[in-house]
Amino acid sequence: MWVYDKKLQYPVEVRDTNPMLAKFLMEQYGGADGELAAALRYQNQRYTVPDKVIGLLTDIATEEFNHLEMIATMIYKLTKDATPEQLRAGGLGEHFVSHGHALFYNNAAGVPFTATYVQAKGDPIADLYEDIAAEEKARATYQWLIDISDDPYINDSLRFLRERENVHSMRFREAVEMLKEDQVQRKVY
Amino acid sequence: MSEEQRKLLLELQIADFNVVEWVLYMHTHPTDFEGCQKRKDAMKIAAKIRRTYESLYGPLTHLVPDSCTKPNLTPWPWHV
Numbered sequence: 001m002w003v004y005d006k007k008l009q010y011p012v013e014v015r016d017t018n019p020m021l022a023k024f025l026m027e028q029y030g031g032a033d034g035e036l037a038a039a040l041r042y043q044n045q046r047y048t049v050p051d052k053v054i055g056l057l058t059d060i061a062t063e064e065f066n067h068l069e070m071i072a073t074m075i076y077k078l079t080k081d082a083t084p085e086q087l088r089a090g091g092l093g094e095h096f097v098s099h100g101h102a103l104f105y106n107n108a109a110g111v112p113f114t115a116t117y118v119q120a121k122g123d124p125i126a127d128l129y130e131d132i133a134a135e136e137k138a139r140a141t142y143q144w145l146i147d148i149s150d151d152p153y154i155n156d157s158l159r160f161l162r163e164r165e166n167v168h169s170m171r172f173r174e175a176v177e178m179l180k181e182d183q184v185q186r187k188v189y
Numbered sequence: 190m191s192e193e194q195r196k197l198l199l200e201l202q203i204a205d206f207n208v209v210e211w212v213l214y215m216h217t218h219p220t221d222f223e224g225c226q227k228r229k230d231a232m233k234i235a236a237k238i239r240r241t242y243e244s245l246y247g248p249l250t251h252l253v254p255d256s257c258t259k260p261n262l263t264p265w266p267w268h269v
Binding site: 003007010052055077 | 199201205206209210213214216219248249250251263264265266267269
């Protein structure tokens, strides 16, 4: 089970209304390499990986939910005071007529989230390589977001999130090596 | 949210982040004795700051009971 902690992992400061930036950030909310996909991917793979990597997948999945909440906070605050005209000018007219000011698990192009964004192969090496690739893709997405955004406060939080993808990727790589060592040892016997 | 509360919340965020980093590290370095000690120290520091914050502003989780007389002053993260 999980216990909710009433705070963000890292502060999110939003000064201005900016629907277009919110739309871009939806790539990390409901996109293929976004935080929802990441959290669900690791959480679901936990059941069929060797015992020694269950804890890592659990804790990284949990951290991805923290990141999802940070992204949601950014999108919410960037759009909460926007008029329908501002939303339309920012590319969120279609979003507004369907969802009003609510958030939704879409990517930046408005495509709804789908379970096909995540994989579970039941093979620990295949799954961990998928996870490493997912972290690298998320890191690249954060870089493109930072490049396209001119909001220094949002960019500060995005840089934190980008660095977390690096750390997760590194931990997954170490986990692969741990499993490979085990395989080698088994061959000896 | 007052400036004092914001400052203490940031302190807790930093301390909790330190814990997360050590926890993830120890998953892939389970025999690192020094890391294990540092993880323990990080948790102690974070717990102390959390107790101070919650005694002043109210519980952050349902693991700590709400006061029966004082209102909970911890905001939802997207209301900060």
